[in-house]
Amino acid sequence: MVQNNLNILIVGVGGQGTLLASRILGTIALRLGLECKLSEVHGMSQRGGSVVTHVKWGKEVFSPIVCQGDADYILSFETLEAIRWSDFLKESGYIIVSNQEILPMPVITGKEVYPKDAFKKLRDKNLNVIEIDGLKLAELAGSSKAVNVVLIGMLCAKEKIELDLAKEAIKHCVKEKNLELNLIALELGYEAIEKRGI
Amino acid sequence: MGSLLLANEAIALGAYEADVKVVSSYPGTPSTEITESASKYDSIYTEWAPNEKVALEVAIGACFSGVRSMCCMKHVGLNVAADPLFTLSYTGVNAGLVIVVADDPGMHSSQNEQDSRYYALSAHIPMLEPADSSEARDFVKIAYIISEKYDTPVIIRLTTRIAHSRSFVEPQERIEIQNKPYLKDVSKYVMMPSMARFRHLHVEKRENDLSRDISLYNTNSIVLRSQKLGIVCSGAVYQYVMEASDASVFKLGMIYPIDFDAVRTFASQVQELIVVEELEPFFEKELLSQGIQCHGKEIFGRQGEFCVSYIKQKLEGGLTTEKIKDKIPQRPPVMCAGCPHRSVFYALKKLKIKVCGDIGCYALGALEPLSSVDLCVCMGASIGMAHGFDKGNTGEGENTVAVIGDSTFLHSGINSLINSTYNNGTSTIVILDNSITAMTGHQDNPSTGITIKGQQGHKIDLYRLCLACGAGSVRVVDAYNIQEVTNALKEEISNKCVSVIIARRPCALLNKKYPPAYFIETKKCIYCKQCLAIGCPAIENLGNSVRINKELCVGCGVCTQMCKFEAIISEGK
Numbered sequence: 001m002v003q004n005n006l007n008i009l010i011v012g013v014g015g016q017g018t019l020l021a022s023r024i025l026g027t028i029a030l031r032l033g034l035e036c037k038l039s040e041v042h043g044m045s046q047r048g049g050s051v052v053t054h055v056k057w058g059k060e061v062f063s064p065i066v067c068q069g070d071a072d073y074i075l076s077f078e079t080l081e082a083i084r085w086s087d088f089l090k091e092s093g094y095i096i097v098s099n100q101e102i103l104p105m106p107v108i109t110g111k112e113v114y115p116k117d118a119f120k121k122l123r124d125k126n127l128n129v130i131e132i133d134g135l136k137l138a139e140l141a142g143s144s145k146a147v148n149v150v151l152i153g154m155l156c157a158k159e160k161i162e163l164d165l166a167k168e169a170i171k172h173c174v175k176e177k178n179l180e181l182n183l184i185a186l187e188l189g190y191e192a193i194e195k196r197g198i
Numbered sequence: 199m200g201s202l203l204l205a206n207e208a209i210a211l212g213a214y215e216a217d218v219k220v221v222s223s224y225p226g227t228p229s230t231e232i233t234e235s236a237s238k239y240d241s242i243y244t245e246w247a248p249n250e251k252v253a254l255e256v257a258i259g260a261c262f263s264g265v266r267s268m269c270c271m272k273h274v275g276l277n278v279a280a281d282p283l284f285t286l287s288y289t290g291v292n293a294g295l296v297i298v299v300a301d302d303p304g305m306h307s308s309q310n311e312q313d314s315r316y317y318a319l320s321a322h323i324p325m326l327e328p329a330d331s332s333e334a335r336d337f338v339k340i341a342y343i344i345s346e347k348y349d350t351p352v353i354i355r356l357t358t359r360i361a362h363s364r365s366f367v368e369p370q371e372r373i374e375i376q377n378k379p380y381l382k383d384v385s386k387y388v389m390m391p392s393m394a395r396f397r398h399l400h401v402e403k404r405e406n407d408l409s410r411d412i413s414l415y416n417t418n419s420i421v422l423r424s425q426k427l428g429i430v431c432s433g434a435v436y437q438y439v440m441e442a443s444d445a446s447v448f449k450l451g452m453i454y455p456i457d458f459d460a461v462r463t464f465a466s467q468v469q470e471l472i473v474v475e476e477l478e479p480f481f482e483k484e485l486l487s488q489g490i491q492c493h494g495k496e497i498f499g500r501q502g503e504f505c506v507s508y509i510k511q512k513l514e515g516g517l518t519t520e521k522i523k524d525k526i527p528q529r530p531p532v533m534c535a536g537c538p539h540r541s542v543f544y545a546l547k548k549l550k551i552k553v554c555g556d557i558g559c560y561a562l563g564a565l566e567p568l569s570s571v572d573l574c575v576c577m578g579a580s581i582g583m584a585h586g587f588d589k590g591n592t593g594e595g596e597n598t599v600a601v602i603g604d605s606t607f608l609h610s611g612i613n614s615l616i617n618s619t620y621n622n623g624t625s626t627i628v629i630l631d632n633s634i635t636a637m638t639g640h641q642d643n644p645s646t647g648i649t650i651k652g653q654q655g656h657k658i659d660l661y662r663l664c665l666a667c668g669a670g671s672v673r674v675v676d677a678y679n680i681q682e683v684t685n686a687l688k689e690e691i692s693n694k695c696v697s698v699i700i701a702r703r704p705c706a707l708l709n710k711k712y713p714p715a716y717f718i719e720t721k722k723c724i725y726c727k728q729c730l731a732i733g734c735p736a737i738e739n740l741g742n743s744v745r746i747n748k749e750l751c752v753g754c755g756v757c758t759q760m761c762k763f764e765a766i767i768s769e770g771k
């Protein structure tokens with residue numbers, strides 16, 4: 001169970017549901033009796049740019065922002081973004097990456113190339129990388145949009161947060177019509193960690 | 199029950215609990231959610247005004263009429279509202295009036311990093327700056343008390359990291375305020391020289407009174423820790439400092455006027471005093487002007503946002519530990535798949551037209567591969583700049599057009615259109631009418647006719663409006679139709695009058711019932727890459743072929759106009 005401060009970074013591409021993810025994590029923190037601050041991105045970069053949302057849990061939280069080298073977890077919904085933000089991970093931290101690739105405009109226009117060996121790049125940095133086909137699990141749950149919740153399930157399993165508590169948080173944050181699939185997505189993420197025994 | 203609120207939502211909650219009756223604002227990141235949340239309370243009349251000046255004037259009228267009012271905007275919005283602001287300082291208020299202004303250090307979504315604190319200083323208006331959401335709510339209530347007691351508007355300043363951060367807020371009981379009767383008083387409400395001279399004395403007196411009383415309001419706080427170093431700071435920076443250092447901290451909640459006596463006492467308790475503030479050396483210069491010795495900008499920069507590690511490193515004087523970044527592709531924001539602006543910019547680029555741009559999603563037309571915007575300064579500037587190119591008499595105006603969004607046109611473009619027609623201009627103006635204020639998160643505006651409360655209001659007819667402003671030619675084209683846009687541009691540019699092309703199509707994010715996606719029939723595709731030239735994020739270059747990402751494609755079909763080989767086919771066919 002979470003004892004001390006926990007710093008989480010949620011990264012992805014504008015429109016991938018980082019805001020919902022941070023709201024769910026905020027609700028979980030409150031239910032764990034922790035203080036919590038979230039810092040969100042609204043505006044320009046939501047238009048398909050690189051987006052980052054900060055989540056800080058703890059007994060006492062001041063800054064809402066996670067600094068470089070200070071994240072216990074990075075949840076990344078996209079491979080390139082995982083590399084971009086990987087400097088924020090602590091040595092002991094985990095970066096959970098859904099291995100989806102979304103091409104940025106400079107790649108589409110042929111100015112730059114999407115790194116082919118992205119996961120090798122991450123592992124070469126001596127980071128604790130957990131790769132997952134989040135899109136597949138999300139689709140299995142019922143919607144490609146649920147990658148965010150799959151990754152939350154994984155984080156909860158790693159932190160040994162009770163599944164029921166996480167489910168309550170999802171119920172609190174998600175619209176009724178999407179509830180069922182998000183609960184499944186949560187479970188699939190949770191199981192993915194338990195199965196791997198990590 | 200308490201919950202995690204954005205400071206913006208907490209400001210709206212504070213307005214509700216303080217019985218604010220009227221909120222009038224113009225959207226602008228990072229302030230927009232204040233007014234959006236306020237609109238959810240039945241007891242608050244809320245509206246989107248066409249610009250910040252109008253919004254503030256509405257709030258002024260409401261407060262004179264006897265109810266508490268509020269007006270919210272981003273930092274540059276206060277420039278637009280500065281005219282009423284400075285004289286409002288003289289008239290003071292009847293019921294309380296609070297202006298909320300959100301600065302954007304680091305320019306997450308802005309065209310500059312101006313520091314609004316100087317407005318408080320130069321207009322002599324008290325300013326409060328909260329450091330989290332709960333305090334944001336509390337400061338709203340204090341602001342109304344100060345406003346009514348000292349007969350002054352009050353400004354609450356936020357920065358992006360406060361406005362857009364969530365922290366815990368416990369709702370409190372709502373008070374009900376009696377409407378204050380409006381009593382005619384020309385010496386207070388009619389600002390002509392003879393009355394204004396008299397009111398100017400009031401401004402000075404009330405500032406002196408408040409300066410003496412600051413400690414009564416408990417907006418400042420002191421954390422005594424190490425005596426070696428004392429730090430003066432406010433807002434988000436306070437939160438960073440608490441983590442970055444074990445210095446004693448003087449947190450300013452009222453950032454103008456400053457409680458100099460209290461800071462002086464604090465300074466005497468520590469060996470060294472440092473001011474940590476983002477942007478300009480505002481506190482530092484204020485303290486130095488009162489003979490309070492301190493250091494600030496010789497250590498900390500004026501650019502961008504601070505964070506815990508930056509402050510730590512600057513205080514400890516260590517070397518920069520910034521790691522070498524991986525060389526990976528950038529991911530700049532892009533126009534969405536199906537965005538109706540894309541095809542217009544493609545047409546402009548093909549015709550090699552100089553584009554005086556404006557502020558909105560379409561500013562992204564400056565980025566590759568469309569790269570067709572030449573200029574972008576502030577909201578509404580495009581039309582005036584195009585007229586200036588025209589009148590510059592250098593021949594530069596001939597192939598120049600202004601491109602402006604519907605919300606921006608109604609914000610401050612109309613005046614410029616009137617200027618161009620009145621002064622015998624010949625420019626061509628393209629209004630990108632996507633029927634919404636998209637950039638700031640889809641607010642309605644007079645061109646949609648729907649109010650923030652979801653009611654039907656008068657829907658402005660842009661076509662008739664432009665004719666009434668004197669445009670010699672006005673026409674409406676389908677923004678998705680590259681040929682139609684191109685023809686219109688060619689004809690109107692050669693027209694020797696002010697002409698307006700309204701390129702119309704709703705924002706692709708509005709109506710989510712999309713037609714089927716397109717795909718590329720590989721047999722027909724010769725990989726000429728023409729379709730990539732429009733820069734649609736759904737069309738991916740795989741190195742030896744092109745693919746349409748069906749997750750992203752919204753079936754707008756603009757790309758089919760790019761393909762000479764009819765290789766782009768609808769899945770619905």
Ligand SMILES: Cc1ncc(C[n+]2csc(CCOP(=O)(O)OP(=O)(O)O)c2C)c(N)n1
Pocket residue numbers: 224225226227272274275278557558559560577602603604605606607630632634635636637638
């Ligand atoms: C004075 C001022 N107020 C507000 C803003 C914030 N802002 C940026 S773009 C924009 C409106 C854009 O709407 P529109 O012109 O309709 O273009 P769209 O984004 O829909 O393409 C606003 C309100 C600003 N930059 N400057």
